[in-house]
Amino acid sequence: MKHGTSDRKIGPLTAEEYIEKGKSFHGSMAPGLLIGGFMVDYARKNLPGGEFFDVISETGHCLPDAVQLLTPCTIGNGWLKIIDTGRFAITFYDKSTGDGVRVYLDPKKLESWEEINSWFFRLKPKKEQDSEKLVAEIIDAGPEILSHEPVKVRSDFPARPHKEHIVLCSSCGEAYPEGHGEKCMGCSGLLPFI
Amino acid sequence: MKHGTSDRKIGPLTAEEYIEKGKSFHGSMAPGLLIGGFMVDYARKNLPGGEFFDVISETGHCLPDAVQLLTPCTIGNGWLKIIDTGRFAITFYDKSTGDGVRVYLDPKKLESWEEINSWFFRLKPKKEQDSEKLVAEIIDAGPEILSHEPVKVRSDFPARPHKEHIVLCSSCGEAYPEGHGEKCMGCSGLLPFI
Numbered sequence: 167m168k169h170g171t172s173d174r175k176i177g178p179l180t181a182e183e184y185i186e187k188g189k190s191f192h193g194s195m196a197p198g199l200l201i202g203g204f205m206v207d208y209a210r211k212n213l214p215g216g217e218f219f220d221v222i223s224e225t226g227h228c229l230p231d232a233v234q235l236l237t238p239c240t241i242g243n244g245w246l247k248i249i250d251t252g253r254f255a256i257t258f259y260d261k262s263t264g265d266g267v268r269v270y271l272d273p274k275k276l277e278s279w280e281e282i283n284s285w286f287f288r289l290k291p292k293k294e295q296d297s298e299k300l301v302a303e304i305i306d307a308g309p310e311i312l313s314h315e316p317v318k319v320r321s322d323f324p325a326r327p328h329k330e331h332i333v334l335c336s337s338c339g340e341a342y343p344e345g346h347g348e349k350c351m352g353c354s355g356l357l358p359f360i
Numbered sequence: 361m362k363h364g365t366s367d368r369k370i371g372p373l374t375a376e377e378y379i380e381k382g383k384s385f386h387g388s389m390a391p392g393l394l395i396g397g398f399m400v401d402y403a404r405k406n407l408p409g410g411e412f413f414d415v416i417s418e419t420g421h422c423l424p425d426a427v428q429l430l431t432p433c434t435i436g437n438g439w440l441k442i443i444d445t446g447r448f449a450i451t452f453y454d455k456s457t458g459d460g461v462r463v464y465l466d467p468k469k470l471e472s473w474e475e476i477n478s479w480f481f482r483l484k485p486k487k488e489q490d491s492e493k494l495v496a497e498i499i500d501a502g503p504e505i506l507s508h509e510p511v512k513v514r515s516d517f518p519a520r521p522h523k524e525h526i527v528l529c530s531s532c533g534e535a536y537p538e539g540h541g542e543k544c545m546g547c548s549g550l551l552p553f554i
Contacts, residue, residue, distance in 0.1 A: 191428075192437050199436065224546065231436025234385075234428070241435045241442070242393065242425025243386050248435070251546040252536040253529075264554070273528060273535050286535065287526045323552035332481045334467060335447075341467050341480065342446040352418065352445040358517035360458070 174308050176203040177210070177236055181305045184235075192231045197285050198254070200304045201311070202232025205269045208309045209258040210237075214265045214316065221246045222319075224255040247324065254286075257317055264319040272313040279303050279311060368502050370397040371404070371430055375499045378429075386425045391479055392448070394498045395505070396426025399463045402503045403452040404431075408459045408510065415440045416513075418449040441518065448480075451511055458513040466507040473497050473505060 176184040184203045185195045192199050213219060221239045223230045226248050230241060233256065239245035259266025276283040281300045284290055330343040335350040342350035370378040378397045379389045386393050407413060415433045417424045420442050424435060427450065433439035453460025470477040475494045478484055524537040529544040536544035 192434055193432050193439075194437075196437075222551070224551075226435065227438070228436050231434050234434070234436070238387050240386055240425050240428070241420065242422050242428070243388075243390075244421070245387075249550055249552075251544055251550050252540050253532075253534045253544055253546055255534070255546075257551075270534055273533065288523060318554040320552045320554055329482060338447075339467065340447045340449070340464055346446050350445055350447055352447055352449075356443055356445050357416070357418075357451075358443075358514045360512040360514055 174305050175207075177207050179203075185301075187235055188231070191235055192228070195301065196228050197282075197300055197304060198228030199232055200301065201254070201271060201282075202229045202256075203236065204304075204308050205229070205256055205271070205312060206232050206236045208312050208314065209256055209267055209269045212267045212269070212314050213258055214260070214267060216260045216263075218260065219258040219266070220261050222257040222259070223248050224251040224253045224257075226250055229254065229256060257319070259317065259319045261319075264321055266317045266319055267314050268317045269312055269314045271311055275311045275313065279307050282307060282311060368499050369401075371401050373397075379495075381429055382425070385429055386422070389495070390422050391476075391494055391498060392422030393426055394495060395448070395465060395476075396423045396450075397430060398498075398502050399423070399450055399465070399506060400426050400430045402506050402508065403450055403461055403463045406461045406463070406508050407452055408454070408461060410454045410457075412454065413452040413460070414455050416451040416453070417442050418445040418447045418451075420444055423448065423450060451513070453511065453513045455513075458515055460511045460513055461508050462511045463506055463508045465505060469505045469507065473501050476501060476505060 174181045188195050188199050221233050223233060230246060230248055233246050234240050253270060255268055255270035257266050257268040276286060281296060281303045285295060285300055330345045332341050333344045335342055335353055337349050337353035340350060368375045382389050382393050415427050417427060424440060424442055427440050428434050447464060449462055449464035451460050451462040470480060475490060475497045479489060479494055524539045526535050527538045529536055529547055531543050531547040534544060
C-alpha cells in the first residue's frame with residue numbers, strides 16, 4: 167500500500183529529495199535534521215510578513231543544518247545564529263521590525279507518535295531504536311508535531327559588532343580585534359590546546 | 361594577458377568553481393570565504409596524519425562556511441565548532457589522538473599584498489575597496505599568506521555531552537536537558553525577545 171504521506175513536501179522538495187540533500191551535507195539523515203526540514207518549512211509559511219528573515223536556532227544539534235540547507239542563512243554569513251537554550255526550536259524574524267515566528271517541537275503533540283516520542287525523550291538506547299519506523303513517523307507527522315508563536319526580537323540584537331580596530335597580539339603576533347583585551351583570546355587560554 | 365594563477369586550485373575545484381559554490385551557499389563571495397577556501401586546502405595538506413578530522417574555527421565570520429563547503433564538517437553535525445578568539449584561523453585535528461594543524465592568516469606575509477592587507481586591517485572604508493583587485497590578489501596569493509603550526513587538542517574537548525535526562529520546563533512546557541537548571545534557558549532570559 168502506498169504510504170499516505172509519501173508526497174509530503176519540504177518547501178519545494180519531496181521528503182526523499184530533502185533526505186538526499188541532507189545526507190550529502192550533514193553526513194546522515196539524522197531524525198533532528200528531518201524534523202528540522204519541516205520546522206523550516208513551517209516557519210516560512212507562518213512568517214508575519216516580508217521576504218527577508220534572519221534565523222535563531224535554539225540548539226546546535228542538527229537544526230542549524232536544516233536552516234543552512236533550506237534558506238540563504240548560514241552560520242558564516244551571520245544570518246543564522248545559535249543561542250543554545252537546549253530546546254528544539256527555531257525563530258525566523260525580520261531584522262528591520264523584529265517581528266518573527268518561533269517554531270518548536272511540541273511535546274504535547276508527540277503522544278500519538280511513539281517512535282518520535284521515544285527518540286526525543288531518549289526513552290531507549292540508540293541501538294534499540296527502529297530507525298526506519300522513526301523516519302517514516304517523522305514524514306507522516308510532518309508539521310503535526312510542531313507549534314508556533316509570534317515573537318518580537320529586540321532591536322539591539324545582535325549587539326552591533328563595532329568595526330573595531332585590528333591590532334597585532336603581543337604574544338602570538340596574529341591579528342585580533344582590539345576590544346578583546348591586551349592579548350588575543352587565543353593567548354588568553356580560550357582554546358582547548360595542550 | 362592570462363592571469364598567472366588562473367589555474368589556482370582549492371582542493372579539487374578551480375578558484376572559479378569554488379567562487380560559484382560559495383556564492384550559492386554563502387550569498388556572495390566574501391574575501392574571507394575565498395581565503396578560507398585556501399585555508400581549508402592548506403590545512404588538509406598539512407594534517408599530521410589520518411583521514412578523519414574535526415575542525416575548530418576561531419571566528420564565526422565567513423571561515424565556517426568555507427569549512428562547510430569543502431569538508432564533511434558542519435555546525436549541525438558537530439564536527440565543526442566555533443571558538444571565537446577573533447583570529448582568522450582554523451584547526452583540523454584527529455579526535456582520537458588530538459594531533460592537529462592550526463592554519464592562520466599570517467600578518468607578516470601580507471606586506472606584499474596591498475589590497476588584502478588593507479581589507480584585513482580595515483585600513484579603508486568598504487566602499488573604497490577595489491573588490492576585483494582584492495579577489496584577484498587573494499587568488500594570486502593562494503596559500504602564500506598562510507602559516508601553520510602543529511597543535512594538540514585536549515582529550516577532554518569537547519566536554520562530552522551527557523546523555524542528559526530530558527524534562528519539561530515548568531514555565532513554557534517545552535522539553536530541555538535537565539542539567540540546564542530548574543527552568544529552561546529560554547525562560548531564564550537567554551533569548552533576545554521582548
